[in-house]
Amino acid sequence: MTVPNTPAGAxxxxxxxxxxxxxxxxxxxPAGRSAAALLSEGRVGALTFLxxxxxxxxxxxxxxxxxxxxxxQVSGNQILYMDxxxxxxxxxxxxxxxxxxxxxxxxxxxxxxLTRGRGGGIAVAVGLALxxxxxxxxxxxxxxxxxxxxxxxxxxxxVGDGGTFSAPLELGAHGALLVWPMTAMVxxxxxxxxxxxxxxxxxxxxxxxxxxxxxxxPGAPGEPAExxxxxxxxxxxxxxxxxxxxxxxxxxxxx
Numbered sequence: 365m366t367v368p369n370t371p372a373g374a375x376x377x378x379x380x381x382x383x384x385x386x387x388x389x390x391x392x393x394p395a396g397r398s399a400a401a402l403l404s405e406g407r408v409g410a411l412t413f414l415x416x417x418x419x420x421x422x423x424x425x426x427x428x429x430x431x432x433x434x435x436x437q438v439s440g441n442q443i444l445y446m447d448x449x450x451x452x453x454x455x456x457x458x459x460x461x462x463x464x465x466x467x468x469x470x471x472x473x474x475x476x477x478l479t480r481g482r483g484g485g486i487a488v489a490v491g492l493a494l495x496x497x498x499x500x501x502x503x504x505x506x507x508x509x510x511x512x513x514x515x516x517x518x519x520x521x522x523v524g525d526g527g528t529f530s531a532p533l534e535l536g537a538h539g540a541l542l543v544w545p546m547t548a549m550v551x552x553x554x555x556x557x558x559x560x561x562x563x564x565x566x567x568x569x570x571x572x573x574x575x576x577x578x579x580x581x582p583g584a585p586g587e588p589a590e591x592x593x594x595x596x597x598x599x600x601x602x603x604x605x606x607x608x609x610x611x612x613x614x615x616x617x618x619x
Contacts, residue, residue, distance in 0.1 A: 408479060409487030416471055416495025416544075417502060423463050424506030427533075430463075431456040431507070434531035438520045446528065453536055460507075461540040464500055468547025471496065475548075476555045492552060496545030504535050 432455040435446040471492060479488050511533035513519055523529050535541075 405485050405487040408485065409491035412471075412475055412488055412491025413495035413498065415474075416467075416492065416499040419467055419471065420499025420502035421506060423467055423499060424503035424510070426463055427456075427460050427503055427507040428510045431459045431533055433533070435528055436516070436520070436531060437528045438523060438525055440525060443516055443520050453534070456533060457535060457537040457540055460504070460535055461537075461543045463503070464496075464540060464543035465547050467499065468496060468544045469551060471544075472548040472551035472555065476552055476559075480560070489549065489552060492548040493545045496548045497541065500541040500544045504541065507533050508535070 432452040434450065434452045437444050437446050475488050475492055479485070512530050514532045516531070519529050520527075
């Protein structure tokens with residue numbers, strides 16, 4: 365038994381609400397395409413990480429070359445500071461932090477320019493964060509390894525009485541290791557917000573869905589339906605260009 369006033373094919377599924385917004389996101393992408401996109405994102409993140417690690421080696425060489433040194437002097441059986449009130453240790457930390465700042469700026473700008481056409485992605489940000497931290501650690505360990513030995517008595521016996529030697533290169537403020545990744549993340553976010561690739565805004569639902577007139581008939585998609593004009597048998601039509609019917613003779617009211 366069919367319900368009265370039910371169009372044919374109504375049992376195929378529930379009727380769609382004409383005023384409901386279109387489904388967000390459009391058609392679902394195939395599984396193969398999604399896997400390829402994830403693989404591409406992972407490759408970009410891995411390359412960003414490796415580039416930061418290689419740059420960390422260069423940063424370690426620069427730190428070893430530019431960092432101020434703490435100097436000692438051997439006096440008999442004693443090892444004395446040549447400049448007891450010097451700020452060489454703090455200066456070494458400051459040089460490391462400045463190098464990390466420059467490396468963060470360089471890697472963030474480079475990663476943004478190279479991945480701007482494809483919209484960047486979370487893999488670039490993760491690669492910069494982890495790669496910047498790995499590069500900082502590599503620079504710290506390399507600079508310390510290239511410096512003098514940490515065995516001060518052995519070094520003092522080697523130079524002899526009255527000789528001078530430098531202390532090993534150390535990083536006292538370990539928080540300087542975070543300067544590179546934090547700088548890269550902040551600059552990448554700023555560049556993406558100011559000059560990043562933007563997706564077009566989706567059309568509102570009333571511009572893409574079906575339009576309905578007051579008479580209940582759907583109009584053309586994307587065009588507002590013209591409301592029905594009220595008609596009255598005692599008044600002429602309001603449409604211009606249409607021939608008006610002649611008035612009908614009828615009984616007139618008495619004067």
